[in-house]
Amino acid sequence: MAGSPETGFQGKRSLKAIMSPSDENPRRKRAANTGPKGLGHFDPSGRQTLADQIYEQLHHEITQLVLKPGTPILEREIATRFDASRTPVREAVLRLAREMLVEVLPKSGTFVARIPLSALPEALVARRAIECDLVARAAKLASPAKILRLRAIIEEGREAAASGSQAEFDKTDSAFHAEIAAISGYPGLWKLVLQVKTPTDRFRHMVLPVADRMQQVVSEHEGIADAIERGDAVEAAECMESHLNQLKTDTLHTIERHPEYFVYDIDLDSLKCE
Amino acid sequence: MAGSPETGFQGKRSLKAIMSPSDENPRRKRAANTGPKGLGHFDPSGRQTLADQIYEQLHHEITQLVLKPGTPILEREIATRFDASRTPVREAVLRLAREMLVEVLPKSGTFVARIPLSALPEALVARRAIECDLVARAAKLASPAKILRLRAIIEEGREAAASGSQAEFDKTDSAFHAEIAAISGYPGLWKLVLQVKTPTDRFRHMVLPVADRMQQVVSEHEGIADAIERGDAVEAAECMESHLNQLKTDTLHTIERHPEYFVYDIDLDSLKCE
DNA sequence: CTAGTATATCTTGCATACCAGATAATCAAG
DNA sequence: CTTGATTATCTGGTATGCAAGATATACTAG
Structure with a gap:
């Protein structure tokens, strides 16, 4: 998962604007563009600028x-x-x-x-607040079809983990969380999470690749999916919280190994607490 | 509140980099810039680009x-x-x-x-999730000094409300919420809120200026501050939630009055529920 | 040898020029 | 009158050039 958090706000004109009939000016003068009139001209627009x-x-x-x-x-x-x-x-x-x-x-x-140390706890707090809320809503709203999609994503993750492809696995991890946001009815909030998530992603790539972390994540995802399927909002939120809390592991150790990669805008000790 | 949510990441070099002594090349060739070495070169840098x-x-x-x-x-x-x-x-x-x-x-x-209708409930959910969490933490951490600052901001808001200056009042409102984020220990998360907040701000400006709304907001802010001062995290979160819920008022009515200002990317009815 | 100064040469910020694509006015045909 | 093709003209995306400021090196003075 590497793409831009938000693709921007570009789209293609789909409807012709109305002509203004009376213009006596003989000079050919293009009238001001009237702008998008049609509804829903949101175009993810394969068009990609350089x-x-x-x-x-x-x-x-x-x-x-x-x-x-x-x-x-x-x-x-x-x-x-x-x-x-x-x-x-x-x-x-x-x-x-x-x-x-x-x-x-x-x-x-x-x-x-360099990574501002303050970004790490902030990302944690923000993700917990938003995603726990979303997963609770998802638990109340999930339809069988949606749950199947979730299971499918988890399965993709299991395969990626088995083949040891970290990059592929990361994609499914993002997809899983994004799908929960979608189920909850607020798909747009995932891109908000993406923003705060970035620093922790960079951080994760400098921690020694722990062998079974991927498999562990898969089972945590399953736990979340189970709770959603049961419609147990409270349990789902708790699963999500402990899942996200895993991000804290090895924090201090890793920082000590790469001190030059960080900006010490907050006290190191404050990472220990909580 | 109009300023940019985030100022970016620009700063001035503060420390000289170390010279690399051995370079036999007689040609004057400037070596690659070694980049920021010092710690904490974050410079809010009054410098503002065009x-x-x-x-x-x-x-x-x-x-x-x-x-x-x-x-x-x-x-x-x-x-x-x-x-x-x-x-x-x-x-x-x-x-x-x-x-x-x-x-x-x-x-x-x-x-x-135009404002995507989906942005309104999304902003609400995101703000509730983040700000309720933050205010609860603030309630546990608030020092007398911090609380005084909060009271000062509220007072500024009261004065702005009395003089009927909407713009001035909006500033204090932002300041109030930003201060809570600061007290909670995660000041950076306020800029996250600012992002999702934008659509609702635009929305608010097209609702008929309701006379006493500002005074009402002041008293709601006071309620939140009271809860924080008592250290009552649960009550603080509840106050914040009901405070934010006020944003929903007049939603449908306003949309009907300015249908051309919105993008109907979600069903209108879905705004009613919840 | 050390410390301070001068200067060559890099950097980003901004201005300007050009291009392909899209729109709107005009015209032609039914 | 309606419909479709034509074309002038505007738009944003990109390329290029210039200027002010910052850095590293070379130089000078002690």
Whole structure:
């Protein structure tokens, strides 16, 4: 799961606008575009701009820790790498800057950002608050069909775990949580979670790959799905909470192993408590 | 509250990097920038780029409903208005597009976005989930000093309400909720709330200005502050929830009065339930 | 050898120019 | 009058060029 949290708000015109009949001006003058009139012109629009592609690639490389914190980002170099000009690269870099994935020092340089320590507990709190709420709603609303889709996703995850493909597994993990958001009736909130989730994703990739963590996640997902199927909102929320709490494991140890990857904007000790 | 939800991730270099002493190359060649080495170079940096200014202005005008949904955004026109080129304007527009405040139809035009109906309940759910959690934590952590700051903000709100200044009042409202996030120990999560909050802000500006709504909000804020002061987490969360639930009022009525301002991506009826 | 200064050369921010695609006005045909 | 094709013209996406500021190296003075 690497893609952009939100694809933006682009779409294709679908309906012709109404002509304004009376215009005596002999000069051919294009009238102001009247804008989208039709309903539901939301178009996920396979159309992808160059900037989008560059953004996604860089986002992927940064979150997967291919590009390590501190690495310089040369706009010019990226441009040639993608055989494009600086403009779309700059667009992508600016998006990454707003997501705190890169830091840009004006007139100096751009670098892959270190992870602010504060982002880790914040991500935890936010995810718990939102996802526990969503999963509880999902438990009350789930239809058999939806539950089957959930089971299917879990099964994909089991296969990915068996084949040891971390990347593939991560995708199913995202899909699982996104599907719960969808079942709960608020699919749009998943992209909110995606935003806060990013720092923890980067973090996860620097912890030693623990062998059976994937299988453990699969069984936790099953527990959540079971609770949803039973319609047990409280239990579902509790499962989700303990599932998310697993993110805390190895935190301190990992930070000690890669101290140069973090920004110490909060006290290290505050990570221990709670 | 109109400012950008997040200022980005820009900062000034503060520490000189270490020189690499051995470089026999007689040609003057500037070595790659070594990037930020010092800790905590986060610099809110009064420095504001042209694009930032344009973004903030447009953001303000859109959320305050000065620019109504459907209004065309002419990059060229905006550029001349701000006496700048298209480049920074484009930057600003792209940011607005990602926040769903404008829709850009490639090669056709850019328009102030209509409000997706789905965004309203989503904002409610997200805010309840996050802010109820935060206020409960705040209730457990609040120090007398923090509570005084909260009271001060409430008082500012009361004055703004008395003078009937909606804009001023909105600022204090944002400040109140932001302060609670700060007290809870997760100030960064307020910007998350700001994101989902935007559509409801636009919505609020098209409902007839109800006379005493501001005073009512003040007393609700007081109730929340009281609960926090007593350290009653449960009561605080409940107060916050009912406070946020007030956003639902007049929903359907307002939508009927301005049907052209919305995108009907979900069923109207689904707004009634719950 | 050390410390401070000067300068070459990099960087990002902004301005301008160009292009393909989309729209609206006009025209032609039924 | 309606419908479809034509074309001028506008739009956003991209490429390129210039300027101000920041850094690393070379240089100078002690």
